[in-house]
Amino acid sequence: xxxxxxxxxxxxxxxxxxxxxxxxxxxxxxxxxxxxxxxxxxxxxxxxxxxxxxxxxxxxxxxxxxxxxxxxxxxxxxxxxxxxxxxxxxxxxxxxxxxxxxxxxxxxxxxxxxxxxxxxxxxxxxxxxxxxxxxxxxxxxxxxxxxxxxxxxxxxxxxxxxxxxxxxxxxxxxxxxxxxxxxxxxxxxxxxxxxxxxxxxxxxxxxxxxxxxxxxxxxxxxxxxxxxxxxxxxxxxxxxxxxxxxxxxxxxxxxxxxxxxxxxxxxxxxxxxxxxxxxxxxxxxxxxxxxxxxxxxxxxxxxxxxxxxxxxxxxxxxxxxxxxxxxxxxxxxxxxxxxxxxxxxxxxx
Numbered sequence: 001x002x003x004x005x006x007x008x009x010x011x012x013x014x015x016x017x018x019x020x021x022x023x024x025x026x027x028x029x030x031x032x033x034x035x036x037x038x039x040x041x042x043x044x045x046x047x048x049x050x051x052x053x054x055x056x057x058x059x060x061x062x063x064x065x066x067x068x069x070x071x072x073x074x075x076x077x078x079x080x081x082x083x084x085x086x087x088x089x090x091x092x093x094x095x096x097x098x099x100x101x102x103x104x105x106x107x108x109x110x111x112x113x114x115x116x117x118x119x120x121x122x123x124x125x126x127x128x129x130x131x132x133x134x135x136x137x138x139x140x141x142x143x144x145x146x147x148x149x150x151x152x153x154x155x156x157x158x159x160x161x162x163x164x165x166x167x168x169x170x171x172x173x174x175x176x177x178x179x180x181x182x183x184x185x186x187x188x189x190x191x192x193x194x195x196x197x198x199x200x201x202x203x204x205x206x207x208x209x210x211x212x213x214x215x216x217x218x219x220x221x222x223x224x225x226x227x228x229x230x231x232x233x234x235x236x237x238x239x240x241x242x243x244x245x246x247x248x249x250x251x252x253x254x255x256x257x258x259x260x261x262x263x264x265x266x267x268x269x270x271x272x273x274x275x276x277x278x279x280x281x282x283x284x285x286x287x288x289x290x291x292x293x294x295x296x297x298x299x300x301x302x303x304x305x306x307x308x309x310x311x312x313x314x315x316x317x318x319x320x321x322x323x324x325x326x327x328x329x330x331x332x333x334x335x336x337x338x339x340x341x342x343x344x345x346x347x348x349x
Contacts, residue, residue: 001199001222003036003093003168004138006066008223010035012212012240013170015203015227016070016095016142022056023063024268025285028261029230030064033237035223037068038142041097044073044082056272060090070142072097072111074120076127083131083139094132096125098143098157099172112144112176115153122160129165140168142203145188148177158192158200169196170225173204180228190219201225207236209243232288234261252329259320262289263313270309279309286316293323293330 014029014037026037060067069091071082083094098114114121129139146152173184184204193200199222207229242250270278290296306312
């Protein structure tokens with residue numbers, strides 16, 4: 001499939017998740033088979049553009065193209081300015097966030113709250129497209145099925161977005177009211193696909209190669225977007241590409257392979273965040289990697305007492321070396337985020 005002038009190598013995409021899909025994680029997912037990745041959302045408020053958090057999110061050094069940056073906000077003019085600002089910083093595709101269910105986002109009428117005001121939503125899309133089109137930058141949209149069960153307007157908004165110039169639409173198969181509770185439904189995504197001519201991406205609860213296949217068949221979508229299932233399991237993308245290419249399951253990764261991927265990820269993570277933030281923000285990733293592995297719970301507890309990067313890296317290496325002495329391959333891995341992460345995941349776009 002194509003997004004504007006960009007050809008996408010495969011239909012397995014990395015979802016934008018605030019606090020998770022930073023540049024180091026996106027690079028690892030791309031290395032392990034993801035065909036496309038979208039950045040963490042960046043606020044359209046100019047007074048936040050120079051904050052350390054936004055500067056990190058705006059850094060695309062070493063990232064393979066096409067570089068897609070998600071922006072969030074409620075004012076058409078500011079969203080247009082944010083689009084141009086991020087293009088100046090290297091963005092090649094601009095994604096508009098109308099899917100985030102987090103209260104702190106929706107309370108400001110951004111994210112999925114915009115689905116309650118379709119007139120404003122369309123004005124935002126038109127303003128962003130007008131800012132991007134002269135620069136040859138495609139605009140995409142990520143949304144939910146609607147605000148609530150009684151107000152599912154994804155099809156109407158998708159048609160309006162296509163008319164305004166959006167070149168790809170991603171739909172998470174839940175309403176904002178659902179958050180991440182219950183099961184995603186795909187009938188609305190199928191209806192969106194039938195209603196528009198631009199590529200449509202299905203998102204929500206896709207955690208295995210078989211599920212990706214079933215969702216693509218059921219919705220006729222052009223791609224699937226993977227979020228929580230990639231946390232601690234970024235090799236899910238190579239599993240999917242192998243399954244779709246061969247019809248067979250890929251053998252679980254070797255412990256030695258996982259060790260190297262994790263160590264590479266951590267080193268990139270420390271380089272982006274520095275010593276103080278790096279060692280602390282890496283804990284969630286390490287926790288996801290070891291969650292279902294032997295001794296993982298005890299190791300996660302020990303991680304919380306380590307406060308420097310070198311010691312953390314050494315401890316992770318030792319853990320996987322010890323594990324390698326007991327098993328050759330990753331045998332099991334939970335597919336969903338741990339219960340303690342569910343509320344944090346509400347920040348995800």
